[in-house]
Amino acid sequence: MVTWNAGPMMNRFSASVSAVVPRALNTWSSADVMPAPESASVPSRSRNNAPRFFPVIASTVGVRVPSTVVCVSTATLLLVLDLLGIAVFAASGALTGVQKQLDIFGVVFLAGATGLGGGFIRDALIGATPAAALGDWRYLAVPAAVGVVGFRIHPTITRLARPLVVFDAAGLGLFAVAGARKALDAGIGAVGACAIGLVTAIGGGIIRDVLVREIPVVLHREIYATAALIGTFVVVVADRLGVPDTLTAVVAIAATFVIRVVSKWRRWSAPVAARRDD
Numbered sequence: 001m002v003t004w005n006a007g008p009m010m011n012r013f014s015a016s017v018s019a020v021v022p023r024a025l026n027t028w029s030s031a032d033v034m035p036a037p038e039s040a041s042v043p044s045r046s047r048n049n050a051p052r053f054f055p056v057i058a059s060t061v062g063v064r065v066p067s068t069v070v071c072v073s074t075a076t077l078l079l080v081l082d083l084l085g086i087a088v089f090a091a092s093g094a095l096t097g098v099q100k101q102l103d104i105f106g107v108v109f110l111a112g113a114t115g116l117g118g119g120f121i122r123d124a125l126i127g128a129t130p131a132a133a134l135g136d137w138r139y140l141a142v143p144a145a146v147g148v149v150g151f152r153i154h155p156t157i158t159r160l161a162r163p164l165v166v167f168d169a170a171g172l173g174l175f176a177v178a179g180a181r182k183a184l185d186a187g188i189g190a191v192g193a194c195a196i197g198l199v200t201a202i203g204g205g206i207i208r209d210v211l212v213r214e215i216p217v218v219l220h221r222e223i224y225a226t227a228a229l230i231g232t233f234v235v236v237v238a239d240r241l242g243v244p245d246t247l248t249a250v251v252a253i254a255a256t257f258v259i260r261v262v263s264k265w266r267r268w269s270a271p272v273a274a275r276r277d278d
Helices: 007-028 053-060 074-099 104-126 137-158 163-185 190-211 225-241 245-266
Strands: none
Touching: 074 104, 074 137, 074 163, 074 190, 074 245, 104 137, 104 163, 104 190, 163 190, 163 225, 163 245, 190 225, 225 245
């Protein structure tokens, strides 16, 4: 009869566990967590001190994560998301102003209000004063430039298929991610971060629609706020798992954008109360 000695295999397994566990614990320690950007007025927190499961799993299974993905600073990511979100929301505001036959000042003003409104609300809610848009000239220059360009070349832009929906969906995703990320870095919990990300995403669009005397899109039957909320949920969950910020942003923005555009294309809508016939 052939006997099987499991001793050597168990020894090798124990040695592997002994090598991986201390490595994981060291990775999860607070000393290894990337610091959040310093701010004089907002208490910051590094990724909520969450265990960085993603790097641990990747290194354990032998997958090499590019350093350019893991080491992108949160401050740089927030700046890029903010400026891109401002640009695309400002474009939607400028096109709306052109459609409403506003003059050049009205178009630029509407572009600025649409691009900067959500960020102002976000910074006020988390206590980041003065607001980021008032401390960096680029935040004011981007919507002004987009407004002027939109006023000048709007006949070319308006020939594109549904340009307002595309710009609005892109801004929705960018601002939802930027708002949730900045809220997490300010020490706000998961639910609060989702709420602030949602307000950041829909704030500019609400201001735009109110200024041109239209019912805000978020109050219609369309899938609008739901798409932004899903994007913020992705950010919060990925933060808990330690997924790199850049990868999280790409996935969350793409999810929000796709849900918004597809729901508009397929005419999906949220349920509404049925009318009662008296």
